Amino acid sequence: MYDTIIKNAVANAKDSAVFVEGDKYEPYFKDMPDLKVIVCGTCGKRKETVPCIYGRDGTRRFPFGRPVKVACLCDCEADNIRKAEKERQSKMMRWQRKLECWGFDDESGATHRNSVSENITFSSYKTRDNVYIKACQKYADSLSKRLEEGKGMFLCGKSGSGKTYAAMCLANALTDRLFRVLFKEQWQIAKLGQYDEPDRDEFTKLQSVRFLIIDDFNPETLSDYGAEQIFNLLDARMKRNFPTVFTSNITADSLKHPPKATYTRITDRIIQSCYIIEDNSHNYRRENE
Numbered sequence: 012m013y014d015t016i017i018k019n020a021v022a023n024a025k026d027s028a029v030f031v032e033g034d035k036y037e038p039y040f041k042d043m044p045d046l047k048v049i050v051c052g053t054c055g056k057r058k059e060t061v062p063c064i065y066g067r068d069g070t071r072r073f074p075f076g077r078p079v080k081v082a083c084l085c086d087c088e089a090d091n092i093r094k095a096e097k098e099r100q101s102k103m104m105r106w107q108r109k110l111e112c113w114g115f116d117d118e119s120g121a122t123h124r125n126s127v128s129e130n131i132t133f134s135s136y137k138t139r140d141n142v143y144i145k146a147c148q149k150y151a152d153s154l155s156k157r158l159e160e161g162k163g164m165f166l167c168g169k170s171g172s173g174k175t176y177a178a179m180c181l182a183n184a185l186t187d188r189l190f191r192v193l194f195k196e197q198w199q200i201a202k203l204g205q206y207d208e209p210d211r212d213e214f215t216k217l218q219s220v221r222f223l224i225i226d227d228f229n230p231e232t233l234s235d236y237g238a239e240q241i242f243n244l245l246d247a248r249m250k251r252n253f254p255t256v257f258t259s260n261i262t263a264d265s266l267k268h269p270p271k272a273t274y275t276r277i278t279d280r281i282i283q284s285c286y287i288i289e290d291n292s293h294n295y296r297r298e299n300e
Contacts, residue, residue: 165288182222
């Protein structure tokens with residue numbers, strides 16, 4: 012039985028290892044100095060093995076009746092394989108994270124990638140002095156501290172100032188680090204129903220995702236029901252210490268002093284859990300047209 016197992020293993024293995032500069036030959040058995048195998052010149056481990064079976068009396072028997080050299084992994088090769096597999100898994104995870112963040116369904120329910128959104132990065136932005144780009148880049152560079160704080164950002168200012176673009180850059184920087192990120196517009200969250208099972212599942216996912224980005228936030232456009240949805244979502248995320256990032260056309264002053272008292276519960280949560288970044292000096296969209 013052991014002969015069969017070893018023969019099958021040998022048959023499925025490479026015939027011999029590749030000798031590269033720095034490697035050397037050494038005897039495999041001390042009593043068989045002419046039977047030499049390749050030893051890695053970097054890690055010092057054998058790159059070839061000689062399958063054999065030892066009897067109870069210590070005698071050595073070869074399955075093929077003679078020594079057969081078979082390639083095996085030295086530490087260097089094994090480490091390279093582990094690194095390649097880890098990179099493959101990371102690439103697949105990154106692919107899944109971006110699909111979750113940017114993917115969209117068609118009428119048949121099939122999910123499609125959004126390659127345009129997936130490729131928006133800090134380096135692809137032409138105007139390097141953009142306040143929001145700098146703020147989001149700084150946030151990404153100090154991510155460990157932001158995670159510990161559980162604080163997000165509130166990007167506010169006039170329309171066309173680059174808030175959404177900066178938030179998309181941040182989303183892709185986070186997915187590249189394999190974090191789960193969801194990018195939603197306010198209306199998509201406010202419309203979720205309490206009694207519809209898919210909507211409830213979506214709301215649960217919004218509560219539990221590591222990073223949530225809410226685009227085009229404006230409490231004044233919310234119905235009473237929508238305001239309650241947003242408040243419950245922010246409250247749940249704050250309790251979990253999960254950061255939320257907003258883009259909004261309202262001013263920082265409007266956030267701190269909302270026109271209606273009913274918005275205060277939401278804006279208080281945002282002020283408590285976000286860095287407020289405002290720039291009303293540029294309209295980059297028009298300047299770049």
